[in-house]
Amino acid sequence: MDDPRTTPEVAGSSPHTRIVVLVSANAEWSPVKEALKPGRVDRSPYGECFTHVVANEPVLFLHGGWGKISAAASTDYAIGRWHRDVLINLGTCGGIHGRVQRGDKLLVTRTVAYDIHEAIGDSTEAIRAYTTDLDLSWLGGSFPIAVRRVSLVSGDRDLVPSEVDELVRRFDAVAADWESAAIAYVASRRDTRLLIIRAVSDLVNTEHGDAIGALPFFESETVKIMLTLLDDLTMLVPYVLARAS
Secondary structure, eight states, X not given: OOOTTTSOEEOSOOTTOOEEEEEOSHHHHHHHHHHHOOSOOEEOSSSEEEEEEETTEEEEEEEOOSHHHHHHHXXXXXXXXXXXXXXEEEEEEEEEBTTBOTTOEEEEEEEEEOOOOXXXXXXXXXXXXXXXXXXXXXXXXXXXXXXXXXXXXXXXXXXXXXXXXXXXHHHOOSEEESSHHHHHHHHHHXXXXXXXXXXXXXXXXXXXXXXXXXXXXXXXHHXXXXXXXXXXXXXXXXXXXHHHO
16 A cells, blocks of 8 residues: 555645645654655645545645634645545544553544633533534444544543543543534534544553653644654545545
């Protein structure tokens, strides 16, 4: 199979690309760009973008930016600008110790924006309004890489020990990130097929977090994860396109 880290790129945003790969955080984008070494890099209003051939298919890679605001805006921009068949978000997440293992790959089936706190009323209704169930029925019963199908909670904050018990109790959470809820919300309303695949970079329990105050550790784990997810694209791209036709 073609190795996406060595296959030559196709410059610019080719009109023939059917897949957009959205990468959110700066720490996730850097190893992608370093590994693929694009000959030409363009810019969107939200970050860099380039086209690269994966498994004989030109794929558009877009740096969407970190956090819910950038994630929502760049997702809508990508869908409106390129009108591709499938949007794939690749990235990292923090896992809850005992519910997931470091390095586990998660195929997201539901997203929950958990960091909504109302002082006047009950935030439950608002959280429900921004909860998105991803329609993955078009994928069929098999999947080309080993993943766990899970719900993912998202907030504009890192997962911290003091919140672990509540997240498990209220949302049956296994992992959390910053962007997935916003990406899923926009893609659902724009009627766009979406895959969110996140791998666990660090674990948090009720007393400690692997990456809390340890940026070099997080960056090192992120590089490993993103290179692995890039390798997975050689199987994902043909699989997804065969089912999205």
